[in-house]
Amino acid sequence: AQRVTQPEKLLSVFKGAPVELKCNYSYSGSPELFWYVQYSRQRLQLLLRHISRESIKGFTADLNKGETSFHLKKPFAQEEDSAMYYCALNTGGFKTIFGAGTRLFVKA
Amino acid sequence: SAVISQKPSRDICQRGTSLTIQCQVDSQVTMMFWYRQQPGQSLTLIATANQGSEATYESGFVIDKFPISRPNLTFSTLTVSNMSPEDSSIYLCSAHFGTGDTGELFFGEGSRLTVL
Numbered sequence: 001a002q003r004v005t006q007p008e009k010l011l012s013v014f015k016g017a018p019v020e021l022k023c024n025y026s027y028s029g030s031p032e033l034f035w036y037v038q039y040s041r042q043r044l045q046l047l048l049r050h051i052s053r054e055s056i057k058g059f060t061a062d063l064n065k066g067e068t069s070f071h072l073k074k075p076f077a078q079e080e081d082s083a084m085y086y087c088a089l090n091t092g093g094f095k096t097i098f099g100a101g102t103r104l105f106v107k108a
Numbered sequence: 109s110a111v112i113s114q115k116p117s118r119d120i121c122q123r124g125t126s127l128t129i130q131c132q133v134d135s136q137v138t139m140m141f142w143y144r145q146q147p148g149q150s151l152t153l154i155a156t157a158n159q160g161s162e163a164t165y166e167s168g169f170v171i172d173k174f175p176i177s178r179p180n181l182t183f184s185t186l187t188v189s190n191m192s193p194e195d196s197s198i199y200l201c202s203a204h205f206g207t208g209d210t211g212e213l214f215f216g217e218g219s220r221l222t223v224l
Contacts, residue, residue, distance in 0.1 A: 043217045094211065096213055100150040
């Protein structure tokens with residue numbers, strides 16, 4: 001079955017602390033994974049994609065096929081990182097399924 | 109990037125009625141999708157809106173309940189038929205742009221439906 005699992009509904013960290021948002025997936029093919037973010041009162045938007053191996057706003061995510069994971073990390077959280085984060089999986093034909101989402105709250 | 113406009117942005121509807129949500133993209137796009145986001149839940153893919161042919165529905169969604177039109181490469185509509193309170197959700201239109209390393213989904217702001 002194709003599935004994206006984000007085990008944490010809420011993650012609260014202090015400003016300057018490291019943050020890791022967990023994502024695990026289940027997919028029989030070669031996975032194409034993404035992180036999308038929704039800031040308060042804004043629309044859902046792409047944060048980063050695994051295929052690009054990029055760092056956006058200090059966030060990185062590494063695909064670990066052995067552990068079927070794609071965790072999102074940032075070494076030093078900022079208050080403006082507070083948002084809803086969704087891990088997503090392209091299941092073919094550009095169809096994308098989403099995890100349940102993790103709300104990140106960065107405290108001052 | 110792309111701009112996706114949805115309307116209505118929100119509506120309150122009576123049980124048993126139907127509502128059509130419109131989605132306009134500012135450039136031509138091959139792939140358009142409709143998602144539902146129920147309160148406190150993640151996004152669930154309803155269907156792929158195919159230009160010039162019938163939409164492709166995901167498991168649990170049927171054409172009679174969620175008829176979709178895609179008359180051209182920039183526009184689509186989703187109708188929520190014979191609504192019940194369980195249909196209260198945010199409905200999101202999205203479009204896929206780019207290929208390979210640059211492909212991504214763009215989203216509309218969503219249409220928040222409340223069914224009484």
